[in-house]
Amino acid sequence: MTARAVRLRWGGATDVGQLRSANQDSMLLGPDIFVVADGMGGHQGGEVASALAIETVSDRAVGSDVGALVTAVEDANETVFERSTRDPALSGMGTTFVGIAIVEVDGEERLGIVNVGDSRAYQLSSGQLVQITDDHSLVGELVRDGRLSREDARTHPQKNIVTRAVGIDEQVQVDDFVVIPHRGDRYLLCSDGLTDEVEEGDIAVVLRTIDDPDDAAQELVRRANEHGGRDNITIVIVDVVDDGGMSDRAAASAASPVPDAEDFSDSDDDTETFLAVPDDRAHEQRTTARREPLQDDSEPKPQRAFTIRSVAFVVVVLGLLGAGAYLVNDYARNSYHVILDDDEVTIFRGRAGGVLWFDPSLEERTGIDAEDVPGTFRDRLEGGVNQSSLAAAQRFVANLEERIEELTPPVTTTTSTTSSTTAPTTTQPG
Ligand code: MN
Numbered sequence: 001m002t003a004r005a006v007r008l009r010w011g012g013a014t015d016v017g018q019l020r021s022a023n024q025d026s027m028l029l030g031p032d033i034f035v036v037a038d039g040m041g042g043h044q045g046g047e048v049a050s051a052l053a054i055e056t057v058s059d060r061a062v063g064s065d066v067g068a069l070v071t072a073v074e075d076a077n078e079t080v081f082e083r084s085t086r087d088p089a090l091s092g093m094g095t096t097f098v099g100i101a102i103v104e105v106d107g108e109e110r111l112g113i114v115n116v117g118d119s120r121a122y123q124l125s126s127g128q129l130v131q132i133t134d135d136h137s138l139v140g141e142l143v144r145d146g147r148l149s150r151e152d153a154r155t156h157p158q159k160n161i162v163t164r165a166v167g168i169d170e171q172v173q174v175d176d177f178v179v180i181p182h183r184g185d186r187y188l189l190c191s192d193g194l195t196d197e198v199e200e201g202d203i204a205v206v207l208r209t210i211d212d213p214d215d216a217a218q219e220l221v222r223r224a225n226e227h228g229g230r231d232n233i234t235i236v237i238v239d240v241v242d243d244g245g246m247s248d249r250a251a252a253s254a255a256s257p258v259p260d261a262e263d264f265s266d267s268d269d270d271t272e273t274f275l276a277v278p279d280d281r282a283h284e285q286r287t288t289a290r291r292e293p294l295q296d297d298s299e300p301k302p303q304r305a306f307t308i309r310s311v312a313f314v315v316v317v318l319g320l321l322g323a324g325a326y327l328v329n330d331y332a333r334n335s336y337h338v339i340l341d342d343d344e345v346t347i348f349r350g351r352a353g354g355v356l357w358f359d360p361s362l363e364e365r366t367g368i369d370a371e372d373v374p375g376t377f378r379d380r381l382e383g384g385v386n387q388s389s390l391a392a393a394q395r396f397v398a399n400l401e402e403r404i405e406e407l408t409p410p411v412t413t414t415t416s417t418t419s420s421t422t423a424p425t426t427t428q429p430g
Contacts (some may be wrong), residue, residue, distance in 0.1 A: 005244020006102055006181045010034060010211030012236040015221045017193055018229030021234035025191050025234035026050035026095075028058055033069075033101040036119050036234050038191040040165065041093030048082050049095040049167050056080075057099065063268075064104045066112035067391075070174045073097055073114050073166065080167025092167035098133060098189050100238055109244065111187070113177040117165050119234075120195060123179065123205070124186040129204035131179055144386065153197055166294060173399055175392055183385045184214040186213075187238040190220070193231035197224040213237035269347045336363060338400075339384035343370040347393045347401065352384025363390065365399050372404050 010030055016023040023045030024039035037053050039046030076097065096117025103112035113121050115133040118140060123130050134140060138161040142148035152157060167174055186207055194203070202223065212217035217235040224233040272410040337347060337352040339362065345368035350360030373381060387393040406408045 004102065004109065005242070006240065007173065007240050007242040008113075009104070009213060009241050010236065010238045011215070012215050012216070012234070013217035013221045013266075014234040015193075015225065015229075015232065015268075017232050020224055020232055022047060023232045024050060025193070026054045027124065027189075027234050027236050028054045028099075029236060030238075033099055034189060034236050035097065035099040036189040036191055036236050037166075038096040038117065038119050038193075038232070038234065039093065040162075043089050044203070044301065045084070045090045045326075046095070046210065047091040048083070048090055051081060052080050053095050053097055053166050054374075066103045066105070066110075066176050066178055069099065069101055069103060069112045069114050070176050071406070073099070073116060073174045074172060077116075078170075081170055084167060086305050092134050092168065094168035096162065096191070097166045100187055100189060102181070103178065111179045111180060112241075114174045115175045115177075116172055117162050119189065119191045122178075122188040122190075124188065124204065124207045125182065125184075127204075127208055127210050129200060129207065131200075134175060136175075145383070150200075151370040154199075159192075170398055171402060173392070173396060175387075176389065180246060181243045183240055183243045185240045187240075189236040191232060191234040193229070193233035194220055194235060196231060197227035197229065197233075202299075207237070213239055218364070226283060232324050257393045261280060284302065299424030335386060336390050337384040337386045338393050339395050340370045340373075340378070340381045341365075344368065345373065345381065345397060347369065347390070347397065348384075349390075351400040352386055365394075366401075368397070368401065368404070373400065377406075 008030070012027050012029045014023060014025050014027050014032075026035075026039065026047075028035040028037075035054050035057060037050035039048070039050030041049060053073075053076040056079045056113045057072045060072060060075065080093065080095065084093045096119040098113070098119040099118070099119050100111055100113050100121060103110050113132055115121060116136060118135040118137040119133075119201060120135065121132045122389070123132055135145065137159065139148060139153040139156045139159045141163065142156075143153050145148055147154065158282055188203070188207060198220065203220065206216055206219050206223065208218055214237075217237050220235045221233050246389045335349075335351045337348050337350070339348060339352060341348075341362075345366045346362065347362045347364040347366065348360040352360070370378065370381075385396060
């Protein structure tokens with residue numbers, strides 16, 4: 001195997017907070033994978049669940065693609081679930097899991113991110129903080145449906161109810177994301193003990209201003225405690241210190257971060273490149289990392305407006321408009337949702353309800369009849385359940401099929417009497 005071109009540095013901190021007696025969070029700080037896990041469950045359950053999940057993942061070779069990363073989390077789910085069924089004191093324990101690792105996609109190094117639960121992964125790129133993961137929580141779903149603001153979600157009385165966790169069920173649905181490692185980008189993994197206490201604008205300020213990842217993690221813990229520290233707080237920060245030249249290559253495309261003032265006054269050669277057709281790498285980053293831009297408190301960078309030649313300026317503006325349109329289009333096109341269509345569970349490409357001009361298109365009919373879908377699922381499916389990838393949508397359907405199977409009463413009671421008399425002459429029992 002060739003040497004890695006992407007180099008990372010990292011730091012982290014975990015703290016019990018001001019009110020809790022035990023720290024049920026766990027973290028894993030590299031060198032191959034970085035994880036924050038927020039355990040839940042009485043007695044020692046939470047601690048055991050988060051530690052066991054991380055142990056399971058770190059014990060095995062994580063593998064080189066994002067699918068292997070997902071499998072590792074599924075294995076952790078199995079381990080935690082199995083343990084909780086064996087030990088009554090640990091019954092019902094579970095844990096969130098958000099992880100990041102270098103993976104390979106078509107021979108290129110990428111960052112793979114996996115998530116279950118309401119811990120979060122953020123990307124700080126060109127000073128902009130963007131949440132990459134979706135919260136698998138009740139309030140997270142309300143926010144995604146537009147029924148609750150991000151700000152109100154932080155103080156919502158039901159904010160602690162997670163809708164997915166590792167170890168609480170035989171099966172787990174894992175979200176996965178792939179982002180391009182760009183030199184200078186910073187990734188934050190954190191438990192809700194940070195995000196419930198510290199506003200995202202303040203988190204961004206700390207990440208922008210404190211260079212050392214350990215120091216930045218400590219400062220975030222300090223701020224969470226200062227605001228009340230009502231929960232355990234865990235922070236992992238991963239910096240991309242070398243991307244093997246990927247930034248330089250991507251700089252030639254419209255997908256590179258919004259240029260700062262210096263870029264505007266650069267040579268003609270540089271400004272022209274904003275109109276270049278984005279390459280695949282750029283495409284990939286937009287669909288995964290450019291999700292919901294947060295309200296950001298960053299002051300606009302001073303622009304030397306009068307040094308810009310007007311032609312160059314127009315070229316750049318047009319380029320940025322094009323990139324913005326491309327971004328929204330990609331976001332819509334590369335999402336999937338599962339919905340009831342003609343009383344059948346169906347996978348569509350695109351966001352439920354569509355995004356601007358991009359209407360969802362039929363991807364896959366599953367043959368599952370709406371009538372067979374359990375009530376809780378059916379309610380969600382009527383509005384459409386958004387998924388980050390086709391694989392995620394298919395896993396959602398597989399999970400649904402299993403639920404249906406579990407709920408379907410065995411049909412042997414009516415057929416057994418006839419089959420027992422006629423069976424010997426026909427087939428072997430399976
Ligand atoms: Mn927590």
